[in-house]
Amino acid sequence: MTIKTTCAYCGTGCGVLATPTPEGVEIAGDTKHPANFGRLCSKGSALGETLIAEGRLLTPQIGDHSASWDDALDLVAQKFSQTIAEHGPNSVAFYVSGQLLTEDYYVANKLIKGYMGTANIDTNSRLCMASTVAGHKRAFGTDTVPGTYEDLEEADAIFLVGSNLAWCHPVLYQRIAAAKAARPHMKIVNIDPRRTATTDLADFHVQLASGSDVALFNHLLAQIAERGAVDQSFVDSHVNGFVDALEAAKQSDPSVTGLDAETLEAFVDLWINTEKTVTVFSQGVNQSTSGADKVNSILNCHLATGRIGRPGMGPFSVTGQPNAMGGREVGGLANMLAAHLDVENPDHRAGVQSFWNAPTMPEAPGLKAIDMFNAVESGEIKALWVMCTNPAQSLPEADRVRAAIEDCPFVVVSEMFGSTETAQAADVLLPATGWGEKTGTVTNSDRMMSRQRSIMAPLGESKHDWEIMCEVAKRMGWEDAFNFASPAEIFREHAALSGVAADFGKDFDITGLAEISDADYDALEPTRWPVSAKKTGGRFFADGAFYTPNGKANMLALTHRAPAQETSDEYPLRMNSGRVRDHWHTQTRTGMSARLTRHMGEPYLEVHPEDALKYGLKPAGMAKVSNQHGSAILRVLISDKTRPGTVFTPLHWTADTSSHGRINALVTANVDAVSGQPESKAAPVSVADFGAKWYGFAVCKSNLRPNADYWAKAKLPKGYQYELAGAEIPSDWEAYAKDMFGLENADISIVTGANAASCRVAFMVDGKIEAALFTSQSPVSIARTFVTDALDDDVPILAGRPSADQPDPGAIVCACFNVGVNTILNAIDENQLLSVDAIGEALDAGTNCGSCRPELSALLAQTNLSTAAE
Ligand code: SF4
Numbered sequence: 001m002t003i004k005t006t007c008a009y010c011g012t013g014c015g016v017l018a019t020p021t022p023e024g025v026e027i028a029g030d031t032k033h034p035a036n037f038g039r040l041c042s043k044g045s046a047l048g049e050t051l052i053a054e055g056r057l058l059t060p061q062i063g064d065h066s067a068s069w070d071d072a073l074d075l076v077a078q079k080f081s082q083t084i085a086e087h088g089p090n091s092v093a094f095y096v097s098g099q100l101l102t103e104d105y106y107v108a109n110k111l112i113k114g115y116m117g118t119a120n121i122d123t124n125s126r127l128c129m130a131s132t133v134a135g136h137k138r139a140f141g142t143d144t145v146p147g148t149y150e151d152l153e154e155a156d157a158i159f160l161v162g163s164n165l166a167w168c169h170p171v172l173y174q175r176i177a178a179a180k181a182a183r184p185h186m187k188i189v190n191i192d193p194r195r196t197a198t199t200d201l202a203d204f205h206v207q208l209a210s211g212s213d214v215a216l217f218n219h220l221l222a223q224i225a226e227r228g229a230v231d232q233s234f235v236d237s238h239v240n241g242f243v244d245a246l247e248a249a250k251q252s253d254p255s256v257t258g259l260d261a262e263t264l265e266a267f268v269d270l271w272i273n274t275e276k277t278v279t280v281f282s283q284g285v286n287q288s289t290s291g292a293d294k295v296n297s298i299l300n301c302h303l304a305t306g307r308i309g310r311p312g313m314g315p316f317s318v319t320g321q322p323n324a325m326g327g328r329e330v331g332g333l334a335n336m337l338a339a340h341l342d343v344e345n346p347d348h349r350a351g352v353q354s355f356w357n358a359p360t361m362p363e364a365p366g367l368k369a370i371d372m373f374n375a376v377e378s379g380e381i382k383a384l385w386v387m388c389t390n391p392a393q394s395l396p397e398a399d400r401v402r403a404a405i406e407d408c409p410f411v412v413v414s415e416m417f418g419s420t421e422t423a424q425a426a427d428v429l430l431p432a433t434g435w436g437e438k439t440g441t442v443t444n445s446d447r448m449m450s451r452q453r454s455i456m457a458p459l460g461e462s463k464h465d466w467e468i469m470c471e472v473a474k475r476m477g478w479e480d481a482f483n484f485a486s487p488a489e490i491f492r493e494h495a496a497l498s499g500v501a502a503d504f505g506k507d508f509d510i511t512g513l514a515e516i517s518d519a520d521y522d523a524l525e526p527t528r529w530p531v532s533a534k535k536t537g538g539r540f541f542a543d544g545a546f547y548t549p550n551g552k553a554n555m556l557a558l559t560h561r562a563p564a565q566e567t568s569d570e571y572p573l574r575m576n577s578g579r580v581r582d583h584w585h586t587q588t589r590t591g592m593s594a595r596l597t598r599h600m601g602e603p604y605l606e607v608h609p610e611d612a613l614k615y616g617l618k619p620a621g622m623a624k625v626s627n628q629h630g631s632a633i634l635r636v637l638i639s640d641k642t643r644p645g646t647v648f649t650p651l652h653w654t655a656d657t658s659s660h661g662r663i664n665a666l667v668t669a670n671v672d673a674v675s676g677q678p679e680s681k682a683a684p685v686s687v688a689d690f691g692a693k694w695y696g697f698a699v700c701k702s703n704l705r706p707n708a709d710y711w712a713k714a715k716l717p718k719g720y721q722y723e724l725a726g727a728e729i730p731s732d733w734e735a736y737a738k739d740m741f742g743l744e745n746a747d748i749s750i751v752t753g754a755n756a757a758s759c760r761v762a763f764m765v766d767g768k769i770e771a772a773l774f775t776s777q778s779p780v781s782i783a784r785t786f787v788t789d790a791l792d793d794d795v796p797i798l799a800g801r802p803s804a805d806q807p808d809p810g811a812i813v814c815a816c817f818n819v820g821v822n823t824i825l826n827a828i829d830e831n832q833l834l835s836v837d838a839i840g841e842a843l844d845a846g847t848n849c850g851s852c853r854p855e856l857s858a859l860l861a862q863t864n865l866s867t868a869a870e
Pocket of ligand 1: 007008009010012039042043044168170171172
């Protein structure tokens, strides 16, 4: 039977059809889901490969020992009760996740705010879109995305700001690409300090200086007024603060953007002259100490022109996480109550307290993520419950956060995996269900609520997060309030509570679903909120009705501010961090798919050629990246995609998947004063050549921790691959390899090279390759796809490449059809392929999920350029 569910990853919120078969779970895009209409990206397509038991936490643990659920839950309830009794409610905290379902989130919020009596609940969504929440609330009086995904197709110009949509929201990128192909006059502009895969679709790239978005949009606002493009009627009737905002914009100096006059002019011309304009923004805007101001600088321009909430126009925040929006709806942030109500408003507090019949209600916002872990470090928080996230890895200054969690008197972690850094520090570890087992709802970036449905029974003894919390709440004495029997029951209460918010004039109103039956909840089709007698679905604000005290939107007077921490002689470069195409967060799920790990097998440092020269970095060498908070060792990728003075590195590698890839250890915990969101894209760092004396590449059927100064691990169909480097050359390669692989009794073939750093060793068991190591004094140049495919086979491997009559496909570009870069380049050359579609016809590459289409396009451009140069 095919089950309709929703993807586990980004905020696009694609509908998925999951069909259990004897071999596993087949995954396809849901052609009827309005977010994706059947499309899925590489990550979504590989969801079935991640439904495996490997690494799963199957039973509760107290300390190092397995425990019964009763003992674990009793201990959690007793410790939280005792801590609150002895130190007050603000001595406890929950740190939760945008990957929880709305029903889980609802119970967490009710438990800690209404019953434990503190607002100390925050979420990893704080790292993702808190600046947008703050910007929306300041401008609109409510945290509401005005538009819908259809606007991306109806727009005549789309400005993508700080958003690598091609890799981070691939299906939205594909929708835009398809719209542009159908309506070629549609213009795309990419505004980003870095040239990314998204830039390939753009008509032009606005490569502004890091953190200068406010100056850019202030310049636009000033030009909107200068060129008579203000919608005066809309402004007069529906906007506060226009004059002050414009005056501040006029004072703003566009030169801080570092853009030449021509680029600025082209940007301003296109924006002003295209009424149907959508400005899409994401983490490049949000993850900044001026993130809320950046958001408001964009909203200012849309308000001044009245381009909001109408088809094909408006500001559009895209969220990074699958249920960041659902978390916002139930009050999952420390400064919010449920249903978009405010903690600080006594009437709102009384309304929610009365609805919940709750004994208590905090009167002040709780601690936001960074402050929460500072309070853990200082000892103010004495009992911490982390659900479905890994702050010891993902928060800024991650080494300090990890130490703080380790020192916290009582830490509970509800998790699928026991190996995460945070789980390792837990006093009580509770096995939680994950995607494929959970059931409930999520809300995507355009307010669409969709069902996640279970495909399989929970593994081991794992329980749903809402069940775990209800069990603890009952043990703390709140049996009646947490006697939920199902997610449907929780959803009904959540929908009914939105009626309280509606009575206060709030827009998050889903009272139309408050009496949904279990059967209708099970069958619930994707539904965009609001859902009430007054309004269902649609866009917001075209009518000029906002949710501020006088019903008008607020334009804000804004001033450009540079990132909080200046670069210096000691730390002269700015480190930008972000996602890669085929991984998600800390790889706990995507890392299980050998198909996905083939795209990027290790963390890297993208550095401009001028900086590489200046700091002595070699192509594919190893760089040491450092600052006062930590250090990392990363593969060097020299590229002019990044601006001089900045470097880029992906955020997905943990202590479990790399020796020195935890780049969040270097991200400085400076936050936006309004939103509390940390500045994850501007950490000052130094870089230097690591000084590797040898480089290595290994494959092994076993999961190892290699004995090398640098290593990075990636899953293969029949084992693992390891990129390696070392500061000292081992004196005996055979002994080194035996030690690393733990293969004392296997048959060995070994070839030593011309120098002490060069060696090739293969270990055979029963005539099949069990492991192999290739080392060299320069970055290892072998056919990696051939070597990884040779594992557990009986082919001659030591040459490191196929025999002359067999082609080397090269690094995998198309993960769906396993098509390598060499295969693609050869096909382009031999068949004179001129388009991505032609490559698809020849090789299938790019014809399934489409995530690799920007890379295929780049390869075509590269080939055309090289042809032109000949
Ligand atoms: Fe999942 Fe990809 Fe869709 Fe995002 S774009 S929801 S990761 S399938």
